[in-house]
Amino acid sequence: MWIDTHCHLDAGEFDDDRAAVVTRARAAGVNQVVIPAVSVQNFDTVRALAHEHGFAYALGIHPLYVMQASQEDLVALDQALTAHRDDPRLVAIGEIGLDFFVKSLDPARQQHFYLEQIKLARRHELPVILHVRRSADQLLGGLRRVGLTTGGIGHAFNGSRQQADAFLALGFKLGFGGTVTFERSLQIRRLAAELPAEALVTETDAPDIPPQWLYKTAQERAAGASMRNEPAELPRIGATLATLRGWTVEEAARITRANAQAALPRLKALGHDHTAASQDDAAVGHGGAAGAL
Numbered sequence: 001m002w003i004d005t006h007c008h009l010d011a012g013e014f015d016d017d018r019a020a021v022v023t024r025a026r027a028a029g030v031n032q033v034v035i036p037a038v039s040v041q042n043f044d045t046v047r048a049l050a051h052e053h054g055f056a057y058a059l060g061i062h063p064l065y066v067m068q069a070s071q072e073d074l075v076a077l078d079q080a081l082t083a084h085r086d087d088p089r090l091v092a093i094g095e096i097g098l099d100f101f102v103k104s105l106d107p108a109r110q111q112h113f114y115l116e117q118i119k120l121a122r123r124h125e126l127p128v129i130l131h132v133r134r135s136a137d138q139l140l141g142g143l144r145r146v147g148l149t150t151g152g153i154g155h156a157f158n159g160s161r162q163q164a165d166a167f168l169a170l171g172f173k174l175g176f177g178g179t180v181t182f183e184r185s186l187q188i189r190r191l192a193a194e195l196p197a198e199a200l201v202t203e204t205d206a207p208d209i210p211p212q213w214l215y216k217t218a219q220e221r222a223a224g225a226s227m228r229n230e231p232a233e234l235p236r237i238g239a240t241l242a243t244l245r246g247w248t249v250e251e252a253a254r255i256t257r258a259n260a261q262a263a264l265p266r267l268k269a270l271g272h273d274h275t276a277a278s279q280d281d282a283a284v285g286h287g288g289a290a291g292a293l
């Protein structure tokens with residue numbers, strides 16, 4: 001049994017076959033999936049999907065979406081966190097963070113939304129799911145400044161060992177996904193192999209970050225080939241992690257599952273339950289997630 005700690009199940013890429021994607025995930029042994037929001041516009045969608053499929057969700061404003069977000073969106077996030085505080089499937093604030101790779105995103109504006117959201121995490125006593133892209137030190141600085149003690153997950157972690165250790169010291173786990181399956185990902189594979197066992201959680205970031213076996217060349221993509229990732233790929237990614245660690249696949253599943261439950265404690269109560277949604281949660285819209293999130 002695996003936990004996919006990061007899957008954008010609401011993305012448009014899944015509109016044609018979302019139910020089949022979920023069926024394949026469960027058949028592959030992925031019995032829990034965390035669906036992070038990216039903007040106020042998809043809060044209702046991720047919540048409804050989590051209830052429909054027995055999964056978990058997070059609410060937050062993604063750094064790639066801060067340019068179109070407003071101050072009122074932070075108020076709306078606060079209100080949504082209050083409204084759904086007793087929803088056991090609401091497990092974190094996310095996906096939030098900083099992206100200093102994409103040059104069109106104003107750094108000051110990103111910092112503002114990041115700091116305000118980790119203050120909300122402190123006030124609502126929820127862990128956070130962090131987008132880390134050339135921003136590990138600034139993310140760490142914000143966590144220290146706000147004094148966030150609830151921890152969470154550094155998703156698709158790609159920093160240094162020193163930065164990894166700093167996140168661990170603040171109570172975070174680090175997310176590993178498709179990138180570890182590429183032999184050229186030397187730094188990430190070294191981290192996956194050498195970090196303490198309790199540091200690691202698994203994720204797909206589906207439909208993004210395809211593992212090596214789904215990778216297509218630019219030429220193949222131009223000819224129409226898809227490299228859409230999906231949560232059913234998680235056990236094979238986990239098997240790669242097991243190889244890097246010298247674990248059995250069963251050990252990898254058990255350890256990463258316990259780590260995910262430690263990072264997002266509300267996952268524990270969800271257990272193996274996957275009862276269907278209550279009727280009023282059944283309406284699911286289309287939340288688009290453009291680009292690698």
Ligand SMILES: [Zn+2]
Pocket residue numbers: 006008036095205293
């Ligand atoms: Zn994401």
